[in-house]
Amino acid sequence: xAKFNENFLDLKESYLFSEVAKRVAAxxxxxxxxxxxxxxxxxxxxxxxxxxxxxxxTAADEMGRAESxxxxxxxxxxxxxxxxxxxxxxTFGVSLDTDxxxxxxxxxxxxxxxxxxxxxxxxxxxxxxxxxVYVDTNTMxxxxxxxxxxxxxNDFLPMPDRSVHADIIYICSPNNPTGACYNxxxxxxxxxxxxxxxxxxxxDSAYECFISDSDLPHSIYEIDGAEKCAVEFCSLSxxxxxxxxxxxxxxxxxxxxxVTSDGREMSLNRMWNRRxxxxxxxxxxxxxxxxxxxxxxxxxxxxxxxxxxxxxxxxIIADTMKQTGISFTGGINSPYIWFECxxxxxSWEFFDFMLERAGVVGTPGAGFGENGTHWxxxxxxxxxxxxxxxxxxxxxxxxxxxx
Ligand code: MLT
Numbered sequence: 568x569a570k571f572n573e574n575f576l577d578l579k580e581s582y583l584f585s586e587v588a589k590r591v592a593a594x595x596x597x598x599x600x601x602x603x604x605x606x607x608x609x610x611x612x613x614x615x616x617x618x619x620x621x622x623x624x625t626a627a628d629e630m631g632r633a634e635s636x637x638x639x640x641x642x643x644x645x646x647x648x649x650x651x652x653x654x655x656x657x658t659f660g661v662s663l664d665t666d667x668x669x670x671x672x673x674x675x676x677x678x679x680x681x682x683x684x685x686x687x688x689x690x691x692x693x694x695x696x697x698x699x700v701y702v703d704t705n706t707m708x709x710x711x712x713x714x715x716x717x718x719x720x721n722d723f724l725p726m727p728d729r730s731v732h733a734d735i736i737y738i739c740s741p742n743n744p745t746g747a748c749y750n751x752x753x754x755x756x757x758x759x760x761x762x763x764x765x766x767x768x769x770x771d772s773a774y775e776c777f778i779s780d781s782d783l784p785h786s787i788y789e790i791d792g793a794e795k796c797a798v799e800f801c802s803l804s805x806x807x808x809x810x811x812x813x814x815x816x817x818x819x820x821x822x823x824x825x826v827t828s829d830g831r832e833m834s835l836n837r838m839w840n841r842r843x844x845x846x847x848x849x850x851x852x853x854x855x856x857x858x859x860x861x862x863x864x865x866x867x868x869x870x871x872x873x874x875x876x877x878x879x880x881x882x883i884i885a886d887t888m889k890q891t892g893i894s895f896t897g898g899i900n901s902p903y904i905w906f907e908c909x910x911x912x913x914s915w916e917f918f919d920f921m922l923e924r925a926g927v928v929g930t931p932g933a934g935f936g937e938n939g940t941h942w943x944x945x946x947x948x949x950x951x952x953x954x955x956x957x958x959x960x961x962x963x964x965x966x967x968x969x970x
Contacts, residue, residue, distance in 0.1 A: 574709040583699050583934035584608045587918075594922055604957040606884075606945040607928040609743070609902065611808045613876060615857070616869030619807065622860035626853040640849045643840065644670025644816070648855045651862035652816050661788040663818060667836060669843060670850050670858070673815040674773045674802040678737075679704035680846070681769060681798060681817075684838045685735055692733035694725050695936030696744055698771065701737040702936070716938055723747040723896050723905065727760035736761060738787075739771040741778060744935045744944040745905040746897015748783055754790045761796040767823060767835070768797040773815075776806040776874055778900045794820040798835065805902065805948075807861040807870045814850055814858040877902050880954040881947035887958040891965050902947040905932070910969045914943050920969065925960040 581589070587607050595603065615623075629635035643649070649665040656663050671677045682704050691705050695714040705712055713731060717723040723745035738757060741748040749757070761768045770787040778785055787793045802815035823835040850858075860866045885898035888906050895906035908917040914931035921927050930946075932939025947954065 572707065574707050577706050578703055582703070583930070586934070587928065587930060590918070591922065591928055601926045603922070603926045603928060604949060604953045604960070605928045606947075606949055606954070606957055607930045609805065609946045609948055610810050611805060611873075611877075611948050612950060613808055613873050615808050615812065616861070616866060616873070618863060618866040618869055619857045619860045622856045623853055626856035630853065637852045640852055640855070642843045642847055642849045644668070644850065645852070645855050645859075648859045651859045655862050656786065656788070656818075659785045659789055661786050663788070664821065666840075667818055667820050669817045669819060669839060670855060671815050671817055671843075671847070672813040672850055673804060673809075674771055674800040674817075675700055677800050677815065677817045678769060678771055680842070681800075681839070682708050682710075683842050683846075684835060685710075685767075689734035690732065692731070692736045692766075694737065694739070694742075696723070696932060696939035696942070697737065697935055698739055698743045699934060701739075701769075714936070717742075717745060717747070717936075718938055719894060719896075719907075724749055724753060726753060726756055729760070729763075732764055734764070734766050736766055736768045737771070738768055739773075741774040741897075741901035742903075743771075743774065743901075744903055744930065744932065744939065744942075746899070746901035746903040747905075748778060748780075748900040750782070751784050751790065754784055754787060754793075758787070758790045758793045758796060762792055765825075766796065768793070770797050770799045772799055773802040774805060774901055775801060776870065777878065777902055779878070780900055783900060788818070788820075795822045798823070798839075803858055803861055806874070807858075807866070808873060809858070809861075812854055812857060814854050876951070877947045880949065880951055883951070883954050883958055884945050884947060887961060891962060898947070904945045904947070906943055906945070908932075908941050908943050909965055911941075912969070913940055917943055921961070921964060924967065925957075925964045927957045927960055927964075 648670055649668045652668050653663050653665050679700050690711045692713050693701050694717050715725040717725050724747045775785040787797045787799055799818040803809035819836045819839045821836045825833050881898040881902055884904045888895040893906045895904055898904040914933045918931045930944040932942030
């Protein structure tokens with residue numbers, strides 16, 4: 568009989584957002600007349616921008632004509648998109664070669680798929696709380712994980728502990744779920760730590776477009792030396808409403824190298840290229856044209872407008888937390904608001920309580936790690952009207968007797 572990967576037995580029974588969806592579906596069945604407001608999964612609600620939609624139409628027409636039809640594209644992405652991404656990076660003062668940029672179907676896949684490039688023996692350092700994909704994918708591979716604690720005391724921005732060694736370090740900034748964002752000095756420390764340990768940082772910058780403080784870095788490559796130790800993942804899902812359209816990009820610098828015990832040099836960039844050519848046939852041409860349109864002047868204007876809309880919702884949620892005296896982080900450089908559960912409840916208790924009593928869905932902090940046991944995440948991705956109504960219900964809920 569085929570032996571299955573027993574590491575799967577170490578995973579939680581179901582993926583966080585599937586469990587949330589299951590509980591919401593059960594509630595719907597029980598109370599079909601109740602209106603539920605979803606501030607749970609970070610899924611966008613605004614439609615694609617006009618420029619993006621036009622690019623999709625044009626590309627679809629091209630695909631329908633023999634002279635402009637395209638079959639398999641380059642696994643790494645078309646040059647027109649890699650060049651647009653390169654130009655986007657130059658706005659942060661980061662200079663990349665186009666062959667360091669790999670177009671993909673999103674940061675979720677790539678932050679998991681990158682584990683193919685690393686030996687099972689590596690120790691992986693993962694913040695707690697954090698986006699569950701990092702833990703789940705490394706658990707599937709049976710790697711040793713050390714957690715670093717994000718707590719209210721360190722503003723959910725854990726810093727390196729020199730007494731602990733790691734080979735691979737995941738950092739998500741602006742952070743999902745806490746919304747906390749590392750500044751330059753803090754990222755400098757992480758890059759120094761990685762260089763001292765010959766480690767690789769896997770930097771998830773999926774929310775970089777939500778950064779509003781002008782002195783915060785958008786890319787880890789704004790820190791000198793990061794090009795020797797950091798891979799960066801980004802996505803258009805939240806930037807331009809691509810959660811259903813699927814397009815992201817990963818930067819694998821050519822300067823990240825390692826030498827085997829018998830003296831053979833290895834390049835992470837070449838390995839990722841090799842991996843992608845074997846396992847991935849690239850993002851559809853139509854989607855890549857849509858993505859390139861995001862980086863046009865008009866496309867970026869539309870994206871900024873969407874982000875401003877969501878950040879207004881974030882402000883409404885953050886104001887409610889302030890008015891009700893609840894401790895929270897996020898909501899300024901991030902579409903997530905992370906707050907301490909009221910009534911001393913744990914996060915799944917509060918999830919059920921808020922769903923049953925107020926018809927509002929959020930995401931329990933426990934799904935992002937142990938340190939989230941008593942914390943909860945709300946997203947700013949719904950409409951303004953629904954966000955205002957959700958906060959009205961939330962405030963009312965806090966004034967009820969929980970028993
Ligand atoms: C989230 O809600 O954390 C995100 O939507 C998950 C994702 O981007 O995959």
